[in-house]
Amino acid sequence: MKNINKTILIIICFVCFNAKLSAQTVNEKIDEVMQKYIELDRFSGTVLLAKDGKVLYEKAFGEANKSYKVKNNIDTKFNIASMGKMFTGISIFQLKERGKLDINDPVIKYLKNFPLGDRITIYHLLSHTSGVGSYMRHPDYQENRNGFRKVNDLLPLIYEQELNFKTPGERFSYSNSGMIILGAIIEKISGKSYTNYITENIFIPLNMNDTRMSFWDEVIENYATGYMKSVSGTFHNNIYQSSPPHADGGILSTVGDILKFDQALYSSILINDASKKKMFTALKVTYGLAFQVEDRQGNKVVGHSGGMPGFSSYFSRYLKDKYTIVVLSNYDMISKNVTHYIEDILFDEKYKLPKARLNHFIYNNMDKIEALDSLQAISDFIQNDYSIKHPQYLNAIAYEFMHEEKKPFAIKLFKLNVHLFPNEANVYDSLGEAYEDKKENNLALKNYEKAVEVAKKKSDLSLNSFTATLERFKKEKNK
Secondary structure, eight states, X not given: OHHHHHHHHHHHHHHHHHHHHHHHHHHHXXXXXXXXXXXXXXXXXXXXXXXXXXXXXXXXXXXXXXXXXXXXXXXXXXXXXXGGHHHHHHHHHHHHHTTSOOTTSBGGGTSTTOXXXXXXXXXXXXXXXXXXXXXXXXXXXXXXXXXXXSHHHHHHHHHHSOOSOSSTTSSOOOOHHHHHHHHHHHHHHHXXXXXXXXXXXXXXXXTOTTOBOOOTTSOOTTBOOOEEEOTTSXXXXXXXXXXXXXXXXXXXXXXXXXXXXXXHTTTTSSSOHHHXXXXXXXXXXXXXXXXXXXXXXXXXXXXXXXXXXXXXXXXXEETTTTEEEEEEESBXXXXXXXXXXXXXXXXXXXXXXXXXXXXXXXXXXXXXXXXXXXXXXXXXXXXXXXXXXXXXXXXXXXHHHHHTTOHHHHHHHHHHHHHHOTTOHHHHHHHHHHHXXXXXXXXXXXXXXXXXXXXXXXXXXXXXXXXXXXXXXXHHHTO
């Protein structure tokens, strides 16, 4: 019997040792990836990995404030941008469970002056299938974004804009305005401001003490400033490009508080299982109701991403294996990449260490690109190291070169985008804008017309926008 007990003890120790070794190996691999990001100056922020609510990896990198050399720490607050949409969705389902609303109710039942039709329902807003667009594109918002501090301040802007499509439910179209409308419904039903509602019904019950809605001019302890890195490597803070927090995002939080939220979703503290089942079911795309939903690594992965100038965030919950990954950064367009590296490490997938972003690769190789004699040669040169899978990537980079006053090179990149994605209307619209900036009006007109032509063929949601640009240009040209 003693020998059997001894054998069992050895097996237990061996299993524990291997589990510890495995955890160390995962952490070492994450460290290797993160250190490469730091070398490239591509990441600043906090990273958390947990399993069953127990933290396996938790570290802070970079600076919360570059001007004063203040380091990020694990309790630094970051703007989580669109991750806040989850709180709006949870709030709606809380009100549903209390018998205050039905998600199939038309919006006009609660907002009597709603002018966008009587067929748009709460469900359509939650699922981004309402056809409502983005208030951020309204010219009044662009002129004075920090003047819109209340949910009701934004409703007139939303009501003035045309719908992206007229039949609710027919397609997915990500909508910040839709979430604002949901925020207005929450206020109407609860009799509380959106801020007070989510604070009292989500943050306080979960002891999310470092999560709050704050405006840019408030003094906030241990808060990270957002930074954008230009194509030439210069950093700028985001103070002039930040937006006030609303029902569509912009809340401040920490990795620790998001973990508390994550764990609460495994219980019924916030909403019941029936509500979670509805919210966590993918619909037309990898999106459910106010949550992103994907199937990855044998898991249903539920969470949300967030992005804005100077900030990025990513929150993933692996429902079968009970992993949680939270990445918050005061650099833009990076948290998703870090999350997927950690996922690859956890599930033993092959990966390559991070490299310079595509925009900096192009900037550092401008002379070589200029010397190439065709768009195909340029494409081959770039895509030997980088994969350009979507036109928005190269488009954004071309605009960066425009802002750096390298306009001829920017036009070359816009033309390359047309070469790579000839069936995308926006690439012609952007090339037209670049030619208009250079006063090459005939080429500008040609590309604006092509944008409208392609948009019509594809029933592009932005057709109205492209048409408006063309008409505006014609009027100005004929003056």
